[in-house]
Amino acid sequence: MLHLRLITPAERTDDVVRLIERTVGTTHLVVLRGAARNPAGDVVMCDVAREAGHELLTGLRELGIEQTGSIAVESIDLSLSKRAEKAEEEAPGEGADAVLWEHLADATHEESTLSVTYLAFITLATMIAACGVLLDNAILIVGAMAVGPEFGPLAGLSTALVQRAPRLALRSLTALLVGFALAMAVTVGFSVFMDAVGLFSESKLEAPRPNTSFVYAPDWFSFVVAVLAGAAGTLSLTSAKSGALVGVAISVTTVPAAANAAVALAYGDTRQTWGSTVQLLLNLLGIVLAGTLTLLAQKWFWIRQRERAHRASELA
Template identity: 75%
Template sequence: MLHLRIIVPPENTTATVKLIESTVGTAHLVVLPGAARDPAGDVVMCDVAREAGDELLNELRDLKIDQDGAISVENIDFSLSRRADAAEKEAPGEPADAVIWQQLADETHEESTLSATYSAFMILATMIAACGVVLDNAILIVGAMAVGPEFGPLAGVCTAVVQRAPKLAARSLIALLVGFAAAIAATTVFSLGMDALGLFSMERLDADRPNTSFIWQPDPFSFVVALLAGAAGMLSLTSSKSGALVGVAISVTTVPAGANAAVALSYGQLGQMWGSIEQLLLNLFGIILAGVLTLYCQKLLWRTQRGQWRRTPKA
């Protein structure tokens, strides 16, 4: 379930309480008159089943509570309450299938912002992958995939397309493009430095690499895996399954492809460089396409079920 803490202007408290009381899937309603100081107002708290959370949040925003007051949402990890159990049964569907669109937009906004930390993770992940490419070490490649933060901006692009949010789309694309450009440029310099130290060599790059040669040789399976990973990634975000998201991160060769492009560029191996870039673009397109389609399917599913819990009388 979700816990809502709402600061409400006194003139809207009655309407807010009636809304919560008439919404299927709510429980534990608490009203504290005059408890809020900044902004001033009443504090209203309740728990709501995740399946009904998005609808209730939209109704609260229709009352302009987010503009004149505040709405805070927290996940309840554990609760002992017969009323909470009854509320979850009242709300149709399963909690894992519910999408809280405002929460998704907020999460992708945070994860898709170009920052020093995001850029550092991108650069470090690409450098780790470069070592894996030269050493033909699959463990390093997997490690680089797990470290790479690129799925945040990719999810931001998908969410922006479905929610028609051009600002989020622009922010996500900037983070994605600038992040990869900076990572490839830094890794090219890193590769030259490693070559000067005798740790990288053209012979290693040109040698048979059975564990990592797929990185710069895209094929239909690359696109299929990207599609599957994009769908799984969006499902993991909307259902808050972070463990699944880690699995997605190590299934698609975005960061390793950028690393192979950087190392190949440092040695003037344009064939490998362009093959790596093609692999990178193919995977990015596949993830975005699948992510957008997944969100549209989820949105359609919940739109068809919305009438089942939209302010129906409680028993």
């Protein structure tokens, strides 16, 4: 269930209440006349089944509530109410399958913003991965994958393509390009420093690395894994199962590939630099492609499901 807290202009409150009452899957409606002070207006609260959330939010935005008032949405972890159970039963579909597009757009907007924190995380992850590839240490590689924040902009790009949001697409592309460019540039300097103090060496880079050689040897399996991870990551975002994102992060080799490309560039090894770059691009392409197709499939599935529900209600 979702909990909505609305601030509505007094002249719009009746329209909002009617919208909530006719939306299947809503309950616990509360109206507090004149309770809001900034902005001034009425406070309207209700609970809605997750699968009906997008329809209700769309109607509220059509009434212009986000422009003249406020719309706040919270997830309810526990609701002990027969009315809530009845509302979820009446709402078409399953809550786990519903996509709350407004929440997805807001989440990907935040995750795809080029911030100091984002740049710090992607740079540190790439430097950790650089140590991992030189030491042929799979544990460090996994740790770098988990630290890397690049899935946010990738999910933002997929969302932008499906929702036709050019600003989100530009923001996501900027975060990806600037983030990886800065991380790789810093890692080149880091590699030179580590070589100067005797911790990195070209012999380690060129030595057999059975645990990490995959980062500069791209193949079709790299693309397949990226596609599967992209689909899983997108599903984890849309279903609010964020725990799955950790598994997604350690399934793709974006950060390790960028790290190996940077280290190889520092030593002038064009073969590994090129191979790692191709690996990086394959992973980025696979994740974006899978994320976009997953969102399109969810959108199509949900539209068909709602159409069947409406036809069933009309026949009833």
